[in-house]
Amino acid sequence: MSGKLLKVDLHVHTRPYSPCSTISPHEAIKAAIEAEIDVLVFTDHDTIWPGREIEELQKWAGPALRLLSGIEVSCLGGHFLVYGLESLKGLHYNMTAAELISIVRRHSAAVVVAHPFRFSMEDGNACYNLDIDGVEVDSSNTTPSNRALAGKLAEKRNLPRIYASDAHSRRDVGRYHTLLPQPINTISDLVHSIRQGIRNLRQD
Numbered sequence: 001m002s003g004k005l006l007k008v009d010l011h012v013h014t015r016p017y018s019p020c021s022t023i024s025p026h027e028a029i030k031a032a033i034e035a036e037i038d039v040l041v042f043t044d045h046d047t048i049w050p051g052r053e054i055e056e057l058q059k060w061a062g063p064a065l066r067l068l069s070g071i072e073v074s075c076l077g078g079h080f081l082v083y084g085l086e087s088l089k090g091l092h093y094n095m096t097a098a099e100l101i102s103i104v105r106r107h108s109a110a111v112v113v114a115h116p117f118r119f120s121m122e123d124g125n126a127c128y129n130l131d132i133d134g135v136e137v138d139s140s141n142t143t144p145s146n147r148a149l150a151g152k153l154a155e156k157r158n159l160p161r162i163y164a165s166d167a168h169s170r171r172d173v174g175r176y177h178t179l180l181p182q183p184i185n186t187i188s189d190l191v192h193s194i195r196q197g198i199r200n201l202r203q204d
């Protein structure tokens with residue numbers, strides 16, 4: 001494990017898989033390259049990207065960017081970013097966060113709570129007792145008070161602080177990133193990198 005850390009945007013939405021987003025995957029890739037992001041991770045809502053579509057987009061992107069995909073899962077305890085799940089099997093509406101996390105663990109995937117405290121204090125506080133791998137502490141969807149609460153959660157739990165754009169529009173892609181160690185060529189590399197518990201720094 002060496003040297004240069006990679007700039008990773010771990011939380012980006014594109015359409016049509018996230019209807020709430022205004023950007024196409026191609027636009028997101030272009031914006032990420034312009035923002036000098038090394039690894040871009042699509043995390044569309046409750047959707048697993050077909051591997052061949054990511055491969056096609058990777059070819060289009062070229063060597064300047066590594067493209068990977070995860071998923072943002074909505075459950076009763078809020079939203080969770082999951083990396084390393086290959087199917088939606090076992091996931092369902094009205095699922096608790098604990099149920100989701102048990103599926104994540106069975107598949108050796110990684111799970112980061114997205115924007116804790118955004119929907120309720122109760123959901124955010126529940127994360128003090130969940131087996132998560134990281135806390136998204138800042139994004140384009142985070143208010144100053146929620147940033148402080150999320151930072152405290154990461155600190156008290158001694159969990160990696162994740163900075164990610166949660167982009168739904170072109171201008172937000174790459175606005176926040178997490179620095180992670182190399183190599184990150186596959187989703188397993190990414191899971192490994194996140195689970196190392198590296199404390200990352202926000203650049204901007």
Ligand SMILES: [Zn+2]
Binds near residue numbers: 114
């Ligand atoms: Zn969300």
Ligand SMILES: [Zn+2]
Binds near residue numbers: 011013072114166
């Ligand atoms: Zn999101």
